[in-house]
Amino acid sequence: MPIRTLPVRLSLGSETPTTAVVNIADWTLFERVKRGTIAMTFCWCGAAIVLPIPMVHLVVPPVLILLGPVLFMWRLLTHSSFKEVVGRCPRCKEERTMSMGGRVQSETNVFCDGCGNQLTLRLEQPS
Numbered sequence: 138m139p140i141r142t143l144p145v146r147l148s149l150g151s152e153t154p155t156t157a158v159v160n161i162a163d164w165t166l167f168e169r170v171k172r173g174t175i176a177m178t179f180c181w182c183g184a185a186i187v188l189p190i191p192m193v194h195l196v197v198p199p200v201l202i203l204l205g206p207v208l209f210m211w212r213l214l215t216h217s218s219f220k221e222v223v224g225r226c227p228r229c230k231e232e233r234t235m236s237m238g239g240r241v242q243s244e245t246n247v248f249c250d251g252c253g254n255q256l257t258l259r260l261e262q263p264s
């Protein structure tokens with residue numbers, strides 16, 4: 138899993154934006170298949186576990202059985218995802234390492250571990 142870093146800008150309302158770096162994981166094909174298989178296995182195991190529960194077995198197992206392949210494809214098609222952002226929070230002014238996830242996109246949200254505020258993360262355009 139190669140990790141690359143990109144400069145980002147963290148902003149929060151009227152606070153002065155700060156610069157930070159975000160670590161992005163680039164998943165290999167094998168890792169994407171593995172991640173998808175794990176997600177699908179959890180869904181199908183969850184379906185098997187709730188199968189003996191009356192009334193619940195009418196709704197939850199079909200949903201989980203259908204959700205498994207959807208999550209498998211989602212994970213398979215996710216080529217890279219955010220891992221963590223290292224930088225100074227605009228509100229509490231502390232240097233922090235904030236873990237995060239999700240697909241790589243030009244703008245997303247991350248929560249500060251110290252003050253709990255939702256920060257807006259924007260990838261800085263290379264100039």
Ligand SMILES: [Zn+2]
Pocket residue numbers: 226227228229230231249250251252253254
């Ligand atoms: Zn903060």
